[in-house]
Structures are given as structure tokens and as C-alpha cells.
Amino acid sequence: MTEDLHEHYRLLLGLVPPWAVVSVDLNVAAKRVDINVEWPANHQVECPVCQKNCFIKDHREERKWRHLDTMQFQTIIKSRVPRADCSEHGAKTVNVPWAGPNSRFTLLFERLAVDVMIAAKSIKEAARLLGLSWDQVHHIQERAVERGLARREMDKVKRVGIDEKSFLKGHKYASLMVDIDGERVLDVVQERTLEAANQLWQKFPEEVRGGIDAVAMDMWDAFITSAKTHVPQADIVHDKFHISKYLNEAVDKVRRAEHKTFMKKGDETLKGAKYLFLKSPENMKDDEKGRFKALRMDILKTGRAWSIKETFSEFWLYSYKASAEKFFQRWYWWATHSRLKPMIDVAKLIKRHLDNILTYLKHQITNAMMEGFNSKIQSIKANARGYRNFRNYRVAILFNCGKLALYP
């Protein structure tokens, strides 16, 4: 009878002989099952380094592994693991089939924990569901990411995006690299400096960097310089989204100044109009369209700034470089003769970087995908407790946005 029970547990754990269940202690009051597992003393073991069969040197002290619960009973595997006496490698603790090296959990339990973490969206919640501490769950997450990074394939990475993002209430910055076609975060480092960008590139082996065709980024010297050094063959593409952002900011500067002048005369024409000028007419609601039409755009400075911004969007529609350049020259003349300083500044900024903006026509890539990751990362932050530590934050980002193979 007991023999049958032991055999039953051996099969449940997926143990292959000569690993055997030698006893099962059921504690009903504590709702806990302890399963004692042994490797027979007279049986040779495999050296974990060279896989050679060796005699047993001795046994480690008893260790415990948390396994999947059995009928709401916490299930613990206990064993004194033998050490191989390898002539070449010395005394080495043998690998156990139910758990990874240095883990306190069985493989099946870690697999469940990964699923729970994905579903729970926060370590705190996963810890509650699994009956573990925050640190324990975090370590399982860390191991899952390590496994995923070791298995990750990078040979198809051709087009990447690099961008900065603020982390922890905007006081600190991080630089993020994404695989645009693979729609995944490749890595993240602290700060947004040249040094940080260099670090980011150096995370990838030379042959991966050598395969990259294009990098989408903001018009940022640190990122530009770093890309020129580490991926000299790749085109730099200053993307649409950042340029639209600069144009919108310029329009807003014009609006703010004009609004201030109006308010001095008691004129409320531009009051609360900020969002109107950030939108394109096709995205406006009916009442917004009505208000926008009533604005006498032709005599407002903000109206002129807005037209300059809106007209620039045609640039992205060109297929031929020469036509786009011609368009740009006309637009540039108009913007720089607008007598609106913010528009002149942004036009000059774009002109300085025009070569790396024209590359968009060839690659058509943007960092738009970053926005999706941003909201995901935002929710990681919102749930964060232990993410004051950047390392933990990186692990959580790669776990949630890295498309890694996380299971043991």
C-alpha cells in the first residue's frame, strides 16, 4: 500500500528511477504534504559538468523545493542531493530533474508562477496568489528573464528604435531599445546619455549590430553619435512622431504667447484652445470643428503656426527623395518667413537633420510602437514597489515586453 503511494507520487513528480519517493508525510492540520526523495546510495551519479558517471562523494544537507499544490495542500519536495566525485571536476552537486540549479521551486511550480505573474500584472498580486513573498516572486521573474535572454534569437533583427523614457516620477531617465519588426523590447539601460546609448549597443554581439539596417530615433546628439559608432552601416531615421512633437510644441508656444497678449486686452478668443491646435481637422469632433472654423485662423498667429505644422505632414507622403526635398525647400522658406520664432526654430532644427529625416522615405519606420510599450511600462511602474532599484525595473520590462521564452 505504502509502496503504491510512493510510486504514485514518483509518477506525479515525473521522477525517473533510480530517483525514488521514500516517504510521504501528510500533515492535515498544516495542509501540507512533504515528499522525501532519494537517490540510492549504491548507484553512480552523473557529473553535472562532463556528464561522466561517477561514484557518490557525499550528500548535501537536506533541501526543500516548493511544488504545485496537491488538492490545496502545499506540496514540498525534500531531498539530500548527492555530490558526484568526478576525477576531473571534483565534488559537484548533481542536477535534480525537478528543479533548476539554485532554485527553491520545482520546474512545474516556476512555470505556474510565470503564468500567474503574466496574468496578475504585478508582483505583489502574484505573490498573494502564490502564497510567496515579493522577493521570492521577483527571483522567479529574474530567472525567467535570464532563461529568456539566453534563448533569444537576434539574427532577424534589422530595424530597431531607440528612445528615452522617464522612470519613477520623471526624476530619472532610461534608454530603451526595441526591435521594430519583432515588436519587442530588446533592452533598457539607465540614463539617456552618450554613455548610456553606448552601453545599450554593447549589450548585443558584433554580428547582431552588423545586421542592423536602420535605427529610428529622436534628433538627439547622444543617440546619433552612438549609432554612428556602433552601427555605422545603418541609416538613422528621425521619426515622424518626434518631429510632430516638436512641431506641436512650437505651435503651442505661439498660442501661449498670443493668448497672453489677448488676455491683457480682455480677449478670450484662445482660452482653452490648446487641444484644438494639437489636432488635425479630421480628428476633431463636430463642436470642435465649429469652434475651430470660428477662430479666424487667417488673422491669428496661432492659425499661421498651425497651418505650417499641418502642411508639414505632407512630407511623409512622398516616395521620392527629390520630390520630398523640393517640398521641404518650399515649406522651409514659408516657415522661416513666418516671423514666428518657435516655427523658425523648429524649421531650422528639421533642416539641420534633413538627411536623416529623408531616410524615412526608404525605411518607413517610426518609434510609434514605443507608445504601446510606454503604457505597458507605465502600468509596471504603477504597480511597482521594488522598482526603485533599476535592475528590478529592467527585469520587469523584459519580462512583460521582451517576448522572451520564459518557461523553465
Ligand SMILES: [Zn+2]
Ligand atoms: Zn566531471
